[in-house]
Amino acid sequence: MTKQNQNETVTGPLAEGQRWSAARKREVVLRLLRGESVDALSRELSIEIYRLEQWREKALAGIDESLKKRQNDPVQTELNQAMRRIGE
Numbered sequence: 349m350t351k352q353n354q355n356e357t358v359t360g361p362l363a364e365g366q367r368w369s370a371a372r373k374r375e376v377v378l379r380l381l382r383g384e385s386v387d388a389l390s391r392e393l394s395i396e397i398y399r400l401e402q403w404r405e406k407a408l409a410g411i412d413e414s415l416k417k418r419q420n421d422p423v424q425t426e427l428n429q430a431m432r433r434i435g436e
Contacts, residue, residue, distance in 0.1 A: 361392070376395075381404070
């Protein structure tokens with residue numbers, strides 16, 4: 349993996365014995381979400397199509413889950429206060 353700048357990584361096939369990091373997987377999933385062909389990526393990266401689709405599904409599930417979370421949820425605030433009181 350080579351870095352173009354601080355936040356942008358270039359993906360390519362891995363060297364022998366190298367593992368896929370979360371950052372590299374994220375870059376591949378972003379390429380899929382931008383509309384690149386799963387077949388072309390599979391050939392370019394030497395990764396099975398089913399695995400690329402699994403990564404995409406996990407990423408979409410993570411996005412969905414993070415968007416469901418509320419910030420400053422009053423119920424969670426009350427629960428946190430109650431837990432602090434119990435701890436005292």
